[in-house]
Amino acid sequence: MKLLPALLSSTLGFETETPMEAIQAAHSRVRNGFVLPEMEEINFANERLLAETFSPSNRNLNVQDAVERSNNITMGFFRQGSCDTSFPSLDGSCNAPNDEGRSMQPYKRLVPADYCDGRQSPRCSSRGRPLPSERQVMIRMRGTNGAPTRNPVASYAFTAWGQFLTHDIIQTPDVGGASCACNGSNSNCKVIEVNRQTDPILTFPCMFIKRSSGKVGAQGGEPVREQVNQLSSFIDGTVVYGFTNKHKNLLLDADGMHLKMRNSPNGPILPGVNQFNDDQIKKDFGTANVFNDKGHTPQVAGDTRVMENPILMSFHTMFARLHNRVVDDLVKENPKWAKERVFNEARLFVGAILKQITYSEYLPILLGRNAINLFPAVRMSKADKRPARTRFMKELDEEEIMQRNTGFMPPAQDDPSIRQEFIVAGFRVGHSTVPEQLVSANSNLQAQDRRDLKDNYFDPDMSIEHGPGGCIRGAMAGDSNRVSGSYAQATMSHLFKPNNFQHGTDLGSINIARGREHGVGSYESVKRFCMQHESYRRLYNGNNPAMINGWNNIVRLYDDPEDVDLYAGILNEQKMPGAEVGPTAGCIILDQFIALKRGDRFWHENAGVFTDKQLTEIKSTTLAKVICETMEGMQRTNKNVFLRANIRFQGVTNNIMSCGNVGTLDFSSWRAGDTQGPNETPDPETSTSAPSTETVDRVEFGCKLTKGRRNGLIECGRAGDWTDATLDDLAEHIKNRGGIPIQGKRAQIVNLATKAVRRMSIQGNSKVTNPDKLKNVISKFGNLLELDVSKTGLTSFTKDTISENNLLGNVNLEGTEINSVDMDLFMALGTNLARGNKFVMFAHED
Numbered sequence: 001m002k003l004l005p006a007l008l009s010s011t012l013g014f015e016t017e018t019p020m021e022a023i024q025a026a027h028s029r030v031r032n033g034f035v036l037p038e039m040e041e042i043n044f045a046n047e048r049l050l051a052e053t054f055s056p057s058n059r060n061l062n063v064q065d066a067v068e069r070s071n072n073i074t075m076g077f078f079r080q081g082s083c084d085t086s087f088p089s090l091d092g093s094c095n096a097p098n099d100e101g102r103s104m105q106p107y108k109r110l111v112p113a114d115y116c117d118g119r120q121s122p123r124c125s126s127r128g129r130p131l132p133s134e135r136q137v138m139i140r141m142r143g144t145n146g147a148p149t150r151n152p153v154a155s156y157a158f159t160a161w162g163q164f165l166t167h168d169i170i171q172t173p174d175v176g177g178a179s180c181a182c183n184g185s186n187s188n189c190k191v192i193e194v195n196r197q198t199d200p201i202l203t204f205p206c207m208f209i210k211r212s213s214g215k216v217g218a219q220g221g222e223p224v225r226e227q228v229n230q231l232s233s234f235i236d237g238t239v240v241y242g243f244t245n246k247h248k249n250l251l252l253d254a255d256g257m258h259l260k261m262r263n264s265p266n267g268p269i270l271p272g273v274n275q276f277n278d279d280q281i282k283k284d285f286g287t288a289n290v291f292n293d294k295g296h297t298p299q300v301a302g303d304t305r306v307m308e309n310p311i312l313m314s315f316h317t318m319f320a321r322l323h324n325r326v327v328d329d330l331v332k333e334n335p336k337w338a339k340e341r342v343f344n345e346a347r348l349f350v351g352a353i354l355k356q357i358t359y360s361e362y363l364p365i366l367l368g369r370n371a372i373n374l375f376p377a378v379r380m381s382k383a384d385k386r387p388a389r390t391r392f393m394k395e396l397d398e399e400e401i402m403q404r405n406t407g408f409m410p411p412a413q414d415d416p417s418i419r420q421e422f423i424v425a426g427f428r429v430g431h432s433t434v435p436e437q438l439v440s441a442n443s444n445l446q447a448q449d450r451r452d453l454k455d456n457y458f459d460p461d462m463s464i465e466h467g468p469g470g471c472i473r474g475a476m477a478g479d480s481n482r483v484s485g486s487y488a489q490a491t492m493s494h495l496f497k498p499n500n501f502q503h504g505t506d507l508g509s510i511n512i513a514r515g516r517e518h519g520v521g522s523y524e525s526v527k528r529f530c531m532q533h534e535s536y537r538r539l540y541n542g543n544n545p546a547m548i549n550g551w552n553n554i555v556r557l558y559d560d561p562e563d564v565d566l567y568a569g570i571l572n573e574q575k576m577p578g579a580e581v582g583p584t585a586g587c588i589i590l591d592q593f594i595a596l597k598r599g600d601r602f603w604h605e606n607a608g609v610f611t612d613k614q615l616t617e618i619k620s621t622t623l624a625k626v627i628c629e630t631m632e633g634m635q636r637t638n639k640n641v642f643l644r645a646n647i648r649f650q651g652v653t654n655n656i657m658s659c660g661n662v663g664t665l666d667f668s669s670w671r672a673g674d675t676q677g678p679n680e681t682p683d684p685e686t687s688t689s690a691p692s693t694e695t696v697d698r699v700e701f702g703c704k705l706t707k708g709r710r711n712g713l714i715e716c717g718r719a720g721d722w723t724d725a726t727l728d729d730l731a732e733h734i735k736n737r738g739g740i741p742i743q744g745k746r747a748q749i750v751n752l753a754t755k756a757v758r759r760m761s762i763q764g765n766s767k768v769t770n771p772d773k774l775k776n777v778i779s780k781f782g783n784l785l786e787l788d789v790s791k792t793g794l795t796s797f798t799k800d801t802i803s804e805n806n807l808l809g810n811v812n813l814e815g816t817e818i819n820s821v822d823m824d825l826f827m828a829l830g831t832n833l834a835r836g837n838k839f840v841m842f843a844h845e846d
């Protein structure tokens, strides 16, 4: 059936013919990010490996081997940003011990995977029967809960922030190429049954979702499908800057510091797709006319979901403006800083503000005081100078590795990986708070325009007409709903409704289906985990959680109460005091945000990330301040933007304040001289002595042992004067003396056993060019884990160069002539990395 093809055709982005296709295309837009071709290849390779692993003809399956192969495939994704700088990488790599939280890494689980076939098919009942239709569960929940109710404390900004934050930390890609049908013929799709006779609104014969892309994981010695996160899981501004160099570079203005914007009557707004000379941008950010009926130019940001609704788009605009504002101020304070430094400092600041607002203004409303009290405090910086940024060099112990590979173990509290329970259920409670209408407001915070969300998906019109400022004020003035099993019609039946059709799809059903498809454990199993957890059990006060009246109605849909979906369970728990969620959602959300705090070495309160004065500035920055400083037309603001005006929350009234009283951003503590940049930080262990040639050994090439003996990091040729001949001399010295000459504290040379060397840097020696001579040296270090040859004159570096170093898992080649790394070297590094199972990260700061 072809409906109104003329209206449905699109100028940009997705080409669609039927309403169902328009909805599918919109859905696929929010699932799939701005990826590099190799990432798509990795997803395909992983799917092939999954098929091979699970094939019935695969009789001598070696699980360990399959997992290792899958990990090697993932390693084909080149690090985005470098490991040895003092700023976070773009893709989250080099932050945690085994690159947890990096883009393309698998999710972890609080409870074991529960697939129907034990491996990858969507969860079924404990008796092996199909679970009730997701749509039926949604309809029953709405029947039992009643219509959604207005949130008595939270404004729409509370909901908007949840979505914006999600888009910094999570995006699960679809399997490529699947085309779905209602008869379930394609196992890459999950069908959601619709009863057309009884359904209140939907007329489709079924709904479906494409399955999430997966890789091989292991559980109890058996292989299981594990889904992956495309984004850097850290709260670090992915939503503003993207997670790849390509994307970031496209977003950057010609000056290399600012983000591209364009002028509008409402001030600078996000750049349009036509400002980019890049087909992928046009494809991944375009939108169809059935949504964008006024034909506005689609807007481009750090995340491909930016256009999903106009308020979300306005939050994007705010943070792009914030970045540019910070750049202006940093340049004023430090006219001599290199442009990369300015960009990175601004990015570090923006990331810190996202963290600060999330933990101090947003989470207390979502989780309430009891849960917030369970957050660990983080060590603060003592020094007023910025010390070397904190390092993180933990190696997993062997036992833990074994357990993870063969048994089941939930992630440690400081493992920043995103949890399955969080992405399919815990944090999707936010979907139930989405109201029917979006609001814009004038400078007095009075509602100006109310528009039905169902007509504004992927339509920027509201933010063009009323400005991003009007939309942000509308977010403070507008409503959120309460968390419950009842969705607004806008999301329960009209999600991504095309303009020329009478309905859309159901986000709630999709959420439940996604949980089953990811093999996420049932509500009862996750509740048990939480109630037995040494810390989270406190959320329950020793009792089973109280459920809403009529809960049994919902349970009755299932064969067995044990089978109830996690999402259905947590939506129907009674809320904890002063919180928006019950204890089980609370446990899942708390665990995730503890992990994102403890597992982030760039956490803004960690010693060494900012100076005390800078941190004070960051901690005094609220969302209200950011809004007053960046949005057009601002005069006044709610004190806490996530709360409705004038309500009391936790004993304090949320007044409306004049922007003049909110305070301004002040970057004076970023002035050089006042602060020591990471690159100027002297190393306490090495700053005492300049390299000297007055040595007992008469060698002229002593290396420095920095960061303590335990890390085994030696830095050689720090003056940049090493040549290929120095490499020969060094090899000769090691042969004669059995060790490597180390420049001691008092300018003496001592010999360090080669086996103690685990990390070596000859960074910056442009006269070191010969890979064979390098090989001759490094082959003598049997325990070498990492090698930094960045900014050297090396012209080639291959698998052969490291063929005698079978633990060497990380090589930094940045700033050399070698700008592509061949696959063999990659695979070898990956194998070494897995073999050593050691944390790899270049830890030195300069």
Ligand code: HEM
Pocket: 027, 030, 031, 159, 160, 161, 162, 163, 166, 170, 171, 172, 173, 209, 308, 309, 422, 423, 424, 427, 428, 429, 430, 431, 434, 507, 510, 511, 514
């Ligand atoms: C207008 C508002 C929103 C719309 C239209 C929307 C829509 C969607 C859609 C279509 C998906 C993909 C579902 C799937 O295929 O599995 C999704 C995922 C998700 N949403 Fe929302 N959402 C909204 C707001 C929110 C809010 C307020 C939160 C949290 C507070 C949230 C959290 C999430 C999470 C955690 C995911 C999973 C992401 C992933 O795995 O890629 N969303 N949303």
Ligand SMILES: [Ca+2]
Pocket: 168, 169, 231, 232, 233, 234, 235, 236, 237, 238, 239
């Ligand atoms: Ca991120």
